[in-house]
Amino acid sequence: GAGVSQSPRYKVAKRGQDVALRCDPISGHVSLFWYQQALGQGPEFLTYFQNEAQLDKSGLPSDRFFAERPEGSVSTLKIQRTQQEDSAVYLCASSPGQGFHYGYTFGSGTRLTVV
């Protein structure tokens, strides 16, 4: 597609509920990233995929967070047993490759509110 597409745009979850956030990267982009952005903060890295391989998940805050990209295109970030501290904007980004000169293109994000 023309840009990075994320859905849903907004999600309200009750504490303890599981949620799934979807990201459809730019066609042909092999690198895909998930970031978490709290209000008033910069984006914080969660995880990185190169094609279908998850090469870095060092930023995932707990084992309640899980991400996958089974066919090397669409990715899903799943949060189990949501907590209030999970409330944030979840940003997906993609880039054509891993070279140092590549910036990322971000999607519009999913704003998660846990009540």
Next chain:
Amino acid sequence: QKEVEQNSGPLSVPEGAIASLNCTYSDRGSQSFFWYRQYSGKSPELIMSIYSNGDKEDGRFTAQLNKASQYVSLLIRDSQPSDSATYLCAVKRGTGFQKLVFGTGTRLLVSP
């Protein structure tokens, strides 16, 4: 010490003035540097990248890099009210997996 540091602002400038946004980073191995603009409620948008010491100009924007001082800046000439946004500095390391590490951003307010 945070890996990428920015003054949170707000930085207030009048319309037509030059806005100067600054960023310092801690990893001397950092190889590439990016400036993103983020409007309230929107996602970050890439506006400039720089890899070599010196200046890089693109329209009203100039990025400046000084690797010896571990300092990168963004100048916005002829600032417009539409430039009012948060400006995020982001840095990539030179080795291994090259994730972008972001600062907390500087809020810029351009008054008419």
